Amino acid sequence: MNRLNLSEAGFEQAFDALLAAARDSDADVDAAVKSIVDDVRAKGDEALIELSHRFDRVDLKAQSLRVSEAEIDDAIDRAPRDARDALAFAHGRIEAYHARQKPADLRFTDALGVELGWRWRPIEAVGLYVPGGTASYPSSVLMNAVPAKVAGCARVVMTVPTPDGVLNPLVLAAARLAGVDEIYRVGGAQAVAALAYGTATIAPVAKIVGPGNAFVAAAKRRVFGTVGIDMIAGPSEVVILADRTAEPAWIAADLLAQAEHDTAAQSILITDDTALAADVEREVERQLATLPRAAIAGASWRHFGAVILVPNLRDAVRLVDRLAPEHLEIIAEDAEGLADAIHNAGAIFLGSYTPEAIGDYVGGSNHVLPTARSARFSSGLGVLDFMKRTSILRCDATNLAALAPAAIALGRAEGLDAHAASVDIRTRRG
Amino acid sequence: MNRLNLSEAGFEQAFDALLAAARDSDADVDAAVKSIVDDVRAKGDEALIELSHRFDRVDLKAQSLRVSEAEIDDAIDRAPRDARDALAFAHGRIEAYHARQKPADLRFTDALGVELGWRWRPIEAVGLYVPGGTASYPSSVLMNAVPAKVAGCARVVMTVPTPDGVLNPLVLAAARLAGVDEIYRVGGAQAVAALAYGTATIAPVAKIVGPGNAFVAAAKRRVFGTVGIDMIAGPSEVVILADRTAEPAWIAADLLAQAEHDTAAQSILITDDTALAADVEREVERQLATLPRAAIAGASWRHFGAVILVPNLRDAVRLVDRLAPEHLEIIAEDAEGLADAIHNAGAIFLGSYTPEAIGDYVGGSNHVLPTARSARFSSGLGVLDFMKRTSILRCDATNLAALAPAAIALGRAEGLDAHAASVDIRTRRG
Numbered sequence: 001m002n003r004l005n006l007s008e009a010g011f012e013q014a015f016d017a018l019l020a021a022a023r024d025s026d027a028d029v030d031a032a033v034k035s036i037v038d039d040v041r042a043k044g045d046e047a048l049i050e051l052s053h054r055f056d057r058v059d060l061k062a063q064s065l066r067v068s069e070a071e072i073d074d075a076i077d078r079a080p081r082d083a084r085d086a087l088a089f090a091h092g093r094i095e096a097y098h099a100r101q102k103p104a105d106l107r108f109t110d111a112l113g114v115e116l117g118w119r120w121r122p123i124e125a126v127g128l129y130v131p132g133g134t135a136s137y138p139s140s141v142l143m144n145a146v147p148a149k150v151a152g153c154a155r156v157v158m159t160v161p162t163p164d165g166v167l168n169p170l171v172l173a174a175a176r177l178a179g180v181d182e183i184y185r186v187g188g189a190q191a192v193a194a195l196a197y198g199t200a201t202i203a204p205v206a207k208i209v210g211p212g213n214a215f216v217a218a219a220k221r222r223v224f225g226t227v228g229i230d231m232i233a234g235p236s237e238v239v240i241l242a243d244r245t246a247e248p249a250w251i252a253a254d255l256l257a258q259a260e261h262d263t264a265a266q267s268i269l270i271t272d273d274t275a276l277a278a279d280v281e282r283e284v285e286r287q288l289a290t291l292p293r294a295a296i297a298g299a300s301w302r303h304f305g306a307v308i309l310v311p312n313l314r315d316a317v318r319l320v321d322r323l324a325p326e327h328l329e330i331i332a333e334d335a336e337g338l339a340d341a342i343h344n345a346g347a348i349f350l351g352s353y354t355p356e357a358i359g360d361y362v363g364g365s366n367h368v369l370p371t372a373r374s375a376r377f378s379s380g381l382g383v384l385d386f387m388k389r390t391s392i393l394r395c396d397a398t399n400l401a402a403l404a405p406a407a408i409a410l411g412r413a414e415g416l417d418a419h420a421a422s423v424d425i426r427t428r429r430g
Numbered sequence: 431m432n433r434l435n436l437s438e439a440g441f442e443q444a445f446d447a448l449l450a451a452a453r454d455s456d457a458d459v460d461a462a463v464k465s466i467v468d469d470v471r472a473k474g475d476e477a478l479i480e481l482s483h484r485f486d487r488v489d490l491k492a493q494s495l496r497v498s499e500a501e502i503d504d505a506i507d508r509a510p511r512d513a514r515d516a517l518a519f520a521h522g523r524i525e526a527y528h529a530r531q532k533p534a535d536l537r538f539t540d541a542l543g544v545e546l547g548w549r550w551r552p553i554e555a556v557g558l559y560v561p562g563g564t565a566s567y568p569s570s571v572l573m574n575a576v577p578a579k580v581a582g583c584a585r586v587v588m589t590v591p592t593p594d595g596v597l598n599p600l601v602l603a604a605a606r607l608a609g610v611d612e613i614y615r616v617g618g619a620q621a622v623a624a625l626a627y628g629t630a631t632i633a634p635v636a637k638i639v640g641p642g643n644a645f646v647a648a649a650k651r652r653v654f655g656t657v658g659i660d661m662i663a664g665p666s667e668v669v670i671l672a673d674r675t676a677e678p679a680w681i682a683a684d685l686l687a688q689a690e691h692d693t694a695a696q697s698i699l700i701t702d703d704t705a706l707a708a709d710v711e712r713e714v715e716r717q718l719a720t721l722p723r724a725a726i727a728g729a730s731w732r733h734f735g736a737v738i739l740v741p742n743l744r745d746a747v748r749l750v751d752r753l754a755p756e757h758l759e760i761i762a763e764d765a766e767g768l769a770d771a772i773h774n775a776g777a778i779f780l781g782s783y784t785p786e787a788i789g790d791y792v793g794g795s796n797h798v799l800p801t802a803r804s805a806r807f808s809s810g811l812g813v814l815d816f817m818k819r820t821s822i823l824r825c826d827a828t829n830l831a832a833l834a835p836a837a838i839a840l841g842r843a844e845g846l847d848a849h850a851a852s853v854d855i856r857t858r859r860g
Contacts, residue, residue, distance in 0.1 A: 124774075
């Protein structure tokens with residue numbers, strides 16, 4: 001764990017090192033992924049069957065690539081009741097929040113009488129990648145599928161690998177709740193290729209979202225352009241801004257909740273209270289002792305965790321903006337004022353009673369958020385990511401005549417005389 | 431030029447071939463770009479000076495990398511008056527249109543008393559790449575810089591190469607109008623690297639937008655993640671949907687306005703009127719004869735141009751959706767109905783008096799639009815591309831207690847016990 005103090009010499013170097021710490025293991029799998037993608041493009045379902053045999057040790061026939069409605073029914077029956085109920089509760093809240101994100105169309109007439117505007121339409125078909133094994137999170141299915149369905153996407157297609165034939169029944173329950181239209185038991189780069197280019201069984205989609213390992217990330221980068229993709233997610237991170245009003249044990253619990261995700265996760269406390277810093281450090285060690293994922297959370301905390309002391313929380317504003325954290329908790333007297341002063345964060349959690357884990361599951365807002373400082377320039381997943389805007393323009397003879405001189409002048413100035421001519425030919429008449 | 435008829439055998443194959451035609455020369459410059467980017471990261475301004483000498487044949491001292499206000503004043507004085515006035519007219523219209531795109535923040539309290547919402551903030555610093563030479567379009571400066579300034583970006587930085595020392599004065603005039611804050615005379619992959627990583631003279635930005643050649647596109651792909659980027663633009667394209675009410679000479683002029691951009695540009699007419707098709711073909715040849723850029727426009731039309739006959743314009747809807755054109759003109763009796771039925775287009779131009787060139791310059795909407803079928807999943811440039819959304823959540827002790835059981839159940843179901851514990855610890859108290 002890194003201890004920094006804004007008032008001490010060497011702070012800038014230490015903070016820069018924290019910012020620059022390469023937490024992502026950028027495995028170079030590009031060559032392998034290229035070969036997989038080419039294989040799926042060339043051989044379609046046959047390649048999916050071969051690759052699933054090789055990577056997931058499952059024997060799929062093409063006709064069983066798709067998970068049937070009966071299988072989904074069975075899996076839901078087998079899933080624990082309390083978790084199913086919790087998913088339904090989460091689904092309702094996530095849907096209500098995202099329904100407010102639906103954008104409005106606009107059509108207006110300006111002073112010249114020109115009709116202008118835009119309209120939003122859903123992306124027609126969207127692919128949702130869901131990882132297999134222990135990283136197969138039903139909450140992520142909701143977070144990716146609900147905004148797509150709220151947007152109005154007609155076809156939401158999920159792919160999920162079934163290593164050794166195992167498929168998390170709660171993932172199927174979440175897909176059913178969210179209204180996913182088709183589910184295929186295939187994963188890795190081969191699933192991304194199938195979604196982008198299509199096979200006999202899987203019709204292609206126009207955009208692919210969802211988290212995945214290095215192979216999935218490389219495949220998404222490779223098919224970008226043919227289809228849209230969401231951001232490539234890095235390891236998760238939290239910054240907690242806290243003053244003396246904060247409860248050390250709660251702060252420690254939140255730091256560890258982040259750290260348990262991944263040894264590359266990052267948890268940072270920034271405080272103006274020396275006693276709080278010490279108490280939180282002690283609490284982290286105490287709580288680590290009983291944590292099932294102590295090995296992961298401990299490694300994350302030791303390597304990437306940090307406690308940063310500042311003279312005043314206002315001094316932390318520029319530090320937070322440089323970190324641009326995925327999650328920002330503010331537990332301080334002037335939480336709203338601090339939140340307002342900070343520019344860069346994926347999501348802000350205000351006050352003592354808003355642990356970040358609430359946002360992961362049942363708050364209603366999306367838990368797919370910008371990582372690795374990308375909150376400087378990008379947003380969490382939302383309904384807009386599943387829609388596209390078309391601009392609309394309509395002139396008539398009168399207002400075209402008013403616009404024409406400037407359009408013709410600019411076309412000619414840019415050496416694009418055919419542009420100018422296409423305007424000129426309409427105004428010369430009559 | 432390709433002639434297709436929906437009613438004839440072999441249409442599907444011909445249409446698929448049209449869709450699949452590789453118009454983009456995907457030059458493999460990745461290795462060269464990697465070396466340039468590494469060079470700029472290692473040597474900063476010194477690399478910019480060396481590379482500008484090598485590629486643009488200009489001798490820059492580090493202190494003259496930045497274009498001075500006096501130089502901008504001088505250039506504006508030298509620029510032709512009518513073009514400057516036209517730019518000012520365009521600027522006013524583009525600004526007015528984009529001002530309507532500013533998104534609203536939202537903060538609401540749900541039935542449980544949970545406070546939810548989001549807020550939008552401008553990206554703090556944005557880089558705008560402007561190509562040099564003949565592709566140095568002042569209108570593109572407006573289209574990229576105006577939405578950034580409307581969004582509220584504090585720092586809009588422009589880079590433009592000056593091959594052989596030449597800099598288009600209208601580009602500087604457009605930058606001044608749009609409120610660009612800094613201008614540097616550097617281009618290519620080295621400019622993109624400088625914007626992403628910074629040098630002694632150029633402070634880094636958080637997002638880079640704007641068109642460029644293969645080197646610029648490869649550099650943008652390479653720095654993506656460190657900074658945000660806009661779409662990688664492909665060759666421009668138009669689809670014109672026209673019935674017997676259309677004027678053949680005007681349609682021909684619009685097809686050629688698109689074709690003159692680039693030999694890889696694509697112009698397609700879809701009509702239900704055999705006579706119109708023949709008349710437009712004749713008009714294209716006639717107008718080509720007097721066009722300054724006839725060589726480019728002619729090559730584009732011959733290789734990638736198409737006239738598609740359909741029994742009824744309604745039959746064209748699914749064809750247009752598959753083409754997902756950057757620009758769609760609809761010149762037909764039921765223009766609004768057809769526009770409504772079509773899902774995928776970057777921009778729609780309605781009626782006889784709305785040539786696409788109006789949208790390029792003075793309509794007010796943005797001319798940076800999705801190419802290469804990406805209108806299936808993406809939108810033209812707008813104010814949202816220069817802002818980011820932060821979600822906000824605040825619970826209190828009472829509503830946290832209501833949310834806690836579901837959050838704890840999901841945390842445990844996902845094997846993330848520290849997540850569950852961070853909620854549990856707050857509800858066990860008191």
